Amino acid sequence: MSSASWWKYPLRIIQPNMQVRDTDQIDPQRLARQLKEMHANTVVFNVGGIYAWYRSEVPYHHINEYLPENRDLLEEMITAFHKEGLRFVARYDFSKADDYVYQKRPEWFVRDTNGEPEIIGAKRPGNWSLLMSTCINTGYRNEELAVPVLKESLSRYDIDGVFFNNPGTITCQCGSCRDKYKAMFGKEMPEQRAEYDRSWWSVCMRHNIELLNDAIKSVRHDVPVLGYYNLFNERLADRKAGTDLLCTEPQNVLSQGHQNIPEFWKPALSIKLGRSRAEEAAPLGIVHSCPGMDWRHTGLPPADYAFWLAQIPAYGGQIWHSLTGVPDTIRDKRILKTVTEHNRKEAKLAGEMHGAESLAGIALLWRSGKSTEGWADGLVNRQVPFDIIPEENAELEVLKRYRVVIVPEHYPVGADVLSRWRSYVEQGGRLIVEGRLSGGDKEQLAELLGIQPRVTISERLAASYLRFEGVDNPLQKGMEDTELIPHRGHVVYCKPAAGSRVLATLVPPFSPLESVGAPPERASMSVERTDIPLAVQHDKGSGSVLYLPFSLSELIDEFKLGEHYQLLDNIVDMTAGKERLMRVTPITGLQATLYRNGDALLLHLVNGTGRRPLTNAVPLHNIEVRLSRSLLPNTASVAGMLENGELPFTVNEEELVFMLPKIDVWEMIKII
Template identity: 25%
Template sequence: MEQQHHTSPQDKKWWEEPNRLLLINIREGDEHKLVPEELVANAQKFDATAFSLNGGGIVAFYDTKVLDHPKSKSLGDRDLLADVIPVAHREGLKVLARIDPSCASKIHSEKHPEWFSRDKDGNMYPVSGHYVTCPNGGYYNEYMLLIVRELLENYDIDGMWNNHGKFSAWDTGTCYCNNCRRIFKEDSGFDIPMEEDWKDPIWLTFNEWRYKQIAKWIKKVHDLKNQIKPEVVWTAAVQLMESWDFSRPGGWDVDYWIEHQDVITVECQRRYTVPWWPGAQAKYLQTNAPDKPRWMTASYFYPWWRVYSAPEEENRFWLAQQFAFGTSTWLHINGGYSDYFDRRGYKPLQEVMNRQGRWAEYFDDAKSVAKTALVYSRFTMDNYAGDSPEKKYLDHFRGYYLALIENHIPFDILSDKFLCSKNLDKYSVLILPNTACMSDDSAEAVRKFARDGGTVITTFETGMFDEMGKKRDKPLFEEAFGGEYLGYTRDNLKSSYANIEIRDDEMLKGIGDTDILPNDGSMVLFRPDASRTVPLTLIPPVQAHAGSTISIPEYSLIDVTTDHPILSYGGYGEGKTVYFSNQMDLLFYRYGFRDLGMLLANAVWAGLGEAADIIVSAPENIEIAYVSQSERKLVHLINYPVGIHLNTGWRRPGQTIIPAKDITVKLKIENLTKVRLLNSNLTLEPKYVNGWAEVTVPELSDHEIVVFE
């Protein structure tokens, strides 16, 4: 697949401009508290350009005429959309109506039982006095379209967005309704497996089918909207990567939706996952949908405590990542009309969004100029990692992501479905972190990239399975790696080491005075040929006995080494391939050893070579974004808040933003006229050395943009 490219008209539509949005969810019972003028005035305090308001689906917050479409119980004779939209438009704000097809009332379940999801015993899934509906049923494909039509034809809405249109809505189980059984049988020839089994090829086929069924519904709504009122924006919220437990059973894969939305929107609300999740999702959209406007929700609250504010320090860098990587913030405020609400986050978030408004010209049409691409593989996460997606795949991806952040290397995130020569040509380095599942066409594009002069970096079992998880007879990159796979892995390597064979190798730059590095986990046994460089080899576990986790102090002698390479690299065509045969990326993520992150980063720096055009010297908790506009280059500096690390199973949010001082930024740039700091409002005097311009940022608070004119 290639990325979708669209030609924008000279005069942009409103949603193609930089936006700051509010997602306002009204609860049943709060309607009488809503005063349109006050709502709009509050939105203006955030410098919002648009906001969303409840439309219809579960309940209607407008004067619906669709049969059996229930109105909100406290709505009375009000019509919130009719009340609010004129006031918003008078003040220059756009309004989106929210629809939610995820569940319906018991009245519908009695009249149309075929509309609803069923468990394997044929029972409906109850949620909050309603029942979960099926994306293959008539509620989604007929009834919701009546609601969409009514909203488009009767209200001057500027946009419409879909919330929670998915299988297994609200954490319910797999759907075994007659519609799903029939359609899956017609499409695949198989019955739906009665148990979730990630080793069963039919289950994998069913899982992939769910993704494509949701995409069909997204397209159906988009087509209807374009028939009735094409000037209205249509978007459907989705989640990526860290929310696999939500997206996978729901059938959410944004790659299949890109061409069926006017704006690509992702949600980013859970806070117990990695702190760079907003940046990861924004990078993914920026890379794979470069010519589509992109929005991302950010919750004012914590997911399970919808009226309790997340810490200011966390929200600041959460929103900074979105902005830096080209995604407009859509701030989600739930329960704002409640009698019990935490208002402490309002003022700082108003400050952040007003700053985004002042910086809008530095957001508009800013394009990533990263020379490195990190591949994210949903096929690997599903069809290889199966019921252990974090341990077997995501921790690899997270580890390389973290190494790039901490070493301040700009990078994009490319979908495994978009691995083709056209999409790879702009990069110098391609990273495949345990990308076990890959199609033949994708693999050939990767090999061609290396043959044509690029550097390909891979880890562990990359290329050993096809895209649907079938083990290959011959790994895809054996020739490119310059050697021979021995056919098996070595596991249980706790207390093992990597032996440094070549101390001054470019891959070991900055490691210092040590003979060994820590190792663990598993590794693929691989025999490189004589042309390959092998800087690291395996030292087997040093243990008290097989299976122990530590050695006896008196007997902790390393007296056995091997020639099994942990790292090997060499030329391939005009380029280079680098192979970490162990789980180097996963180990860095789990243990955080700085040396392992340096190894991963050094492989990238070596691959970039003369193509490297930015060097930033800053603490590891500073993330950078490097983007370009027509007459300038921009370097975003984002300061992650810090705190005491605890191993609780919940990511403790950073509570303190510590100002960073004297950060140096070097760019390889010509015709430089001025360097400015937007947040600090300072002009900097660059130094010029061998074609590089260097400036020092005296102090970074939460977010700064260095503008090179």
């Protein structure tokens, strides 16, 4: 592997977030051996920004006052890491600086609407200087300090890669930001953040990272830049610009309380989004070992930690562990065991997954919000392989790669988008469209959806139901003993166009919420059936559209009822038909992803069943997997690579079938 391409191969990164006061506890040779024994092949370590971990000569670059005298600790660490075969990625954080820098160069810092700076840690106990937020559009984070620091450190040390911590745009009302905002958008910067143009933060970050990347490449053209993206930031192209390798940070923040626990699919979706724009290497998933930054000196519950980590490789990403300190200073030694065991598994599968391509017949058009997250939750919980397509990437040729494309509620529909959808359907695609959409020609959209153009949006309904219509209704599969399932939310009141089939209708509320419970003898429905559709099927060209004039995704996101999951599964079955690639025993909390690498199929199963945060892994037994024969017509073997070994299987005309005896946390099954 050449030095210029090392980052294109499987990575297992450990980042010891070293506390400056523990600097004297670093033994470079010992640390390098420890990280190698934990199966890391790359290390991220502090170099510059808030603290310089070397004797910097750049003015206002604060040197770590705990560095040893008469030694170059940074050089010793890099040498020790390289001796053990570990790559060294330099971490810089230019988002903050000491208050003494503010006193010298106040024009570099963030200002609020009153012109006051943003102070970090004003009430922090102990003998610490204040930190103050720096503005992304001023000299500190650009030509006056950041660029000289990068050039100095890259010229002085054998650095393999660069990572910028906290690279985002902090809301700022300084003169530089106001001038740039007016130049970009032709109007004055609003005082309220909610009124800003949505692109402001991403564009500012893009300009900054591109400048810093140019400075890096001017010194060392072979050094890659590792750049952040966020699951809930829709301008992924801006995040990708100026970086060579994408990374994301799906933190498992448990310290916010059980009512606010992160969704169990957060790492999965984060990696899926990154893979949609990854080019030369799979995205990196940064997982902190702690249950929140306020509890950063202890570890996540090991079972929940292992489950969270497993999602990164299972969804085609690369792991990046973020630890508080080095092994000798970490107080919770459970962390070291969990990281080591996870890395051992990743190392075992690295060759199998390198270059693997996702196998998903279904795509979800991505817009951050409940309407998209509910679909993702349902697809994950029903073990349906799917890909994410960001709005900027949803061209016709991309859509045509998938048998089924899901359009969540509130998705923006311009003329070009509508034209692409029509072409996709006419050429054989299956489109699932949900609820209220934004913009677009109403008559043309209605024609595509199979409804009449005139529609009305209801008030928010409660105590309402979805009724299945007709015999042998494919949406009712598995729910034949009930004609009603719960509904709540807005409905697009519409009428089906000629030739469309109505599969479900609305049963309106039988009572306002304040009187649904008493008295029970008045609980009868005043209207038991309407002709208001909640599911309309419309064939067009060689394909079809299924329109849901309500938000199934919000029902899943809010209530997580089995009926709503089953309805989603039935929708996938009906639209994908015989081209559905995989069926797995449906278990809430079990995740499944499918890849092809050469002649092999690779199936990952990740077990997250149980009430989170998980205190123990809850083993699952006898999971049936059915794979379409179209994926691999001639199968010779099926084997679990982590937990199960060789597995018996059967083959019929349509499917390959096998049973997984047991899964604790994570299994990858190789089928050849």
